[in-house]
Amino acid sequence: MSKIVVVGGGAAGLELVTRLGRSGLHSVVLVEPATHHLWKPRLHEIAAGTFDNELDSLSYAQHSACVGYRYVQAAMTGLDRQAKTIRLDRSVDGQQQMQYDYLVIAVGAVSNDFKTPGVSEHCLFLDSAAQAQQAWERVNTLLRSGQQQEVVIVGAGATGVELAAELAKVNRQLSRYQQATSLTVTLVEASDRVLPASPVCMSEKVQRELENQGVTVLTGVRVHEAEHGYLVTSEGARFKGDLMVWAAGIKCADWLAGLDGLATNRINQIQVDVTLQSVTDSDIFVLGDSAECPQPDGTFVPPRAQAANQAAAHLAHQFYRLAKGATLQPFVFRDGGMVVALGHSYAVGTLMQGKLILRGRFVRNLYDTIFRLHQRVLFGWGRVTALVVLKRVKYLLNPYYKGNI
Structure with missing residues (x-):
């Protein structure tokens, strides 16, 4: 053995x-x-x-x-x-x-800061659950402030896009809970479009939806330096950020x-x-x-x-x-498409190697199904089904987001 x-x-x-x-x-x-x-x-x-x-x-x-x-x-x-x-x-x-x-x-x-000065000191990353929890603690502090807060996300890949949409959703929920706080979410991308690795038509649909949700999308903007509370572009412009998240590139x-x-x-x-x-x-x-x-x-x-x-x-x-003493076979990746979640009720996805673009609640359900397939390997369908039912009941009974804000 x-x-x-x-x-x-x-x-x-x-x-x-x-x-x-x-x-x-x-x-x-x-x-x-x-x-x-x-x-x-x-x-x-x-x-x-x-x-x-x-x-x-x-x-x-x-x-x-x-x-x-x-x-x-x-x-x-x-x-x-x-x-x-x-x-x-x-x-x-x-x-x-x-x-x-x-x-x-x-x-x-992990995220690639491309050795941009100040990024490691002043920006948060989302490479692990611990870092994501740290980001939530910062977000929760902003939500308690009672003032307008600026959130800047660098990198419009899947992580940056999904985080921007999720924070925009939280921001819209604030009025339901009668909070004075508001979040201004800005997404900065060095390429000429969001999701630069996806088909152009998918990028266009995602950007339109982000803007409909209240996210400010800035493309063709390269960050040159990060300072305390600010991002500086290569043209010298400065963006205020009470919370700055770096999600550009990987290594x-x-x-x-x-x-x-x-x-x-x-x-x-x-x-x-x-x-x-x-x-x-x-x-x-x-x-x-x-x-x-x-x-x-x-x-x-x-x-x-x-x-x-x-x-x-x-x-x-x-x-x-x-x-069993047999020879190893090669691994060939089969691209099943790409799905990007834009909140809990909307997503955009590509199928057939980018030839078919889908969007809406159905695609968001498909995004959840991908996660459930991962859980199926770990637990089996019986427990996954129980988890889905429990989550639906909990969702109906609890507020949208955690924290006593």
Whole structure:
């Protein structure tokens, strides 16, 4: 029985250990510093105070006991490929090293500040649940102020767009609760349109909806510097921001570039071949945003949640093939389209490789279904159905967002 150590409990890592744990063919260990899993595409809801921690988060300790893998609350800090060990940031069973037969790295990506001066000191990021919770605490403080507050979001990718729409929804709810506070939400994008990686017609529909919701959208504006309470553009204009969130671009953590000689690219992604094995070491696999994985058409797998989910399912099957002595098959990403949520009742999505654009409440329900499919892998349909019913009842009984404002 091989020992498989999976580093990172995001969508890819958690789905992988779930599938491997249930198979019983391997000894599986998940190394993850957090205590609870939250689906990364929904971190903007945590930041806006609209996420349901009770029903939509998962305890690694409880889940591991139910599924059959071992959960170790620690972070990976180093690698020794010759000894086949990883170093941890704390002692586990009296040691700070852990042996593996196969290592899977699935630690995701973080926001890329492009070394813009002042950004790390004055802007918030949404790379983890802890950072999203920090953002919510700041938002909650603004909501209690009784004054007009300026929120500036840099980066009009999916995260920036969804956060802007969620905060605009919260702002509209303030009048229902008779609050004097109001939020002015501004979305800043260096490209000439929002969602620059999506079809143009989708970008246009998303921008129109954001503006209908009261969001100020500024495209073709590049941030040159961040100061306390202000963002400075390359043209010298200054935007006031009582809360400033940076959601522009991605890269992988710097420590990935120093892992005992593993080949990485310019944004610290580990280079893998079509079987998801590191080009440097065939006993090391990489999933999700951490991997630069080539495709037959010469492109690379995009850093999206559906790609991570597909890779996790594929790799779980490949470990089954390894156990049976079969050769590994290549991973081919199948693009199922893109859905961007603009509040709790509206979304815009693309299907058929951008040839079909859909929008409205139905597409928002599709966005929720994607999350439920992720939960289905973790829990099974029975519990997912119960969660959906409980959430609907709770939604009818509770206010729209949490916090006593």
